[in-house]
Amino acid sequence: MYRILRKEVFSPSVKLLEIEAPRVARKAQAGQFVMLRVYERGERIPLTVADCDPERGSVTVVFMEVGKTTRLLGSLEEGAGILDFVGPLGNPTEIEKFGRVACVGGGVGVACIYPICRALKKAGNEVIAVVGARTKELLFWEDRLRETVDELLITTDDGSYVRKGFVTDVLREVAGRENPPDRVVAVGPLPMMRAVCGVTKEFGLKTIVSLNPIMVDGIGMCGACRVTVGGETRFVCVEGPEFDGHEVDFAELAQRLQRYRAQEQESLARYEA
Ligand code: FAD
Ligand code: FES
Structure with missing residues (x-):
């Protein structure tokens, strides 16, 4: 069993679990994911590694409750166990010194771009984070991102925090700057990533989506x-x-x-x- 060390509730539907999984924690890199199964007859679901602490032997995932398995996962409390926790899976994000990189995160995608921003920054890039949520209550990790990136731009669909609009509105402005990004990385709901690609195609900016x-x-x-x-x-x-x-x-x-x-x-x- 993989023990839940810590649980944080960001909103009624968005939760964080820090899970004891030392072997995954030692190897996981930005952009990779785990497959977990809560109990014997349950399905396996993929979740992105949002953070890991090799010394504590823990891996952090952030997820939105959208169906049965994520709802069940969200009902677990600290100390409870998860049956399977396999990873890290998938390829890590390509990290190089690209120059200036804009990382766009929507919804729980914000948790996925955090380790990518950190790795890109460590590689010497100037990192601009553009994050968006439907409403203020669904935003999280503003503090972590602010500490990590060079510029943090926030939008909410309903205007309840900072700027009203979509991440694509802000990205369009960033793309049109005198010094536009050399690369864009976008993680979030499918319609968001699709819309981001629509904008970046217009500006001829290389764009990576997860x-x-x-x-x-x-x-x-x-x-x-x-x-x-x-x-x-x-x-x-x-x-x-x-x-x-x-x-x-x-x-x-x-x-x-x-x-x-x-x-x-x-x-x-x-x-x-
Ligand atoms: P289901 O009953 O399976 O689905 C409920 C609803 O969610 C349906 O409307 C369905 O169309 C939609 N849905 C199902 N699967 C997906 C999916 N893969 N993507 C988008 N919508 C889906 N989610 C997170 O919250 N946090 C993460 O860090 C995260 N990382 C992921 C990494 C990878 C590589 C992949 C492939 C998916 C990731 N997801 C993440 C999505 C997550 O795996 C699904 O939300 C989850 O499997 C849904 O399971 P469920 O039984 O709760 O809902
Ligand atoms: Fe089975 Fe990718 S999930 S081939």
């Missing part, structure tokens, strides 16, 4: 996570999760994410009954 298809095994055997990138089939779990956003077939991925909607809703309804 894809979130449905995964089953997370090790390249089942094919559940296949996506089309540059006209070719790619397996996100072993070849990703990050790809050139301008090459991704977002429409196909969005369609595939809807495929089991009826079963997901039934499963959640049964869990809540």
Whole structure:
């Protein structure tokens, strides 16, 4: 069992768990993920490594409760155990000295861009973080990001904090500056990443996105996570999760994410009954 050392509730639907997993903590790098299974008959779900502490032997994940498994995970308290916790999986984010990098995070994607911002900064880049949430209550880790990056720009869809609008509005301004970013990294809901790519394509900015298809095994055997990138089939779990956003077939991925909607809703309804 992998013990929950710490739990933080950011909002009723967004939670953080710090989990005791020393071997994963020693190896995990920015951009990688874990596959976890809460109990014997449960499904495996992928979550990004938001932080890790090799000395404490812990890995931190931040997740939004959207269905049965994330709801169940969110109900666990400190001291409880998780049956399987496999990782780190996927390829780490490409980290080099690119110059100026804009990291765009939407919703829980903010937790995913934090380790990427930190690694990019450590490699000598100037890092601009553009983060957005539907409303103020859903924003978290503003303090951590502020300590890490050179510039932090915040938006909320409803204008309840800092600036009203979408991350794409801010990104458009950043992209149009005299010194635009040399690269953009975006992690968040699919429509957000797609919209970010629309903006950056206009400005000719290389853009990396972290894809979130449905995964089953997370090790390249089942094919559940296949996506089309540059006209070719790619397996996100072993070849990703990050790809050139301008090459991704977002429409196909969005369609595939809807495929089991009826079963997901039934499963959640049964869990809540
Ligand atoms: P389900 O019943 O499976 O789904 C409920 C709803 O969520 C449905 O509407 C469904 O269409 C949608 N959904 C299901 N799977 C996904 C998905 N993969 N992406 C987007 N929507 C989905 N989520 C986090 O909150 N934090 C993370 O750090 C995180 N990292 C991820 C890293 C990777 C590599 C991948 C592939 C996904 C990641 N996700 C993350 C998404 C997370 O795995 C799903 O939200 C989770 O599997 C949903 O399980 P569920 O049983 O609670 O909901
Ligand atoms: Fe099975 Fe990627 S999740 S091949």
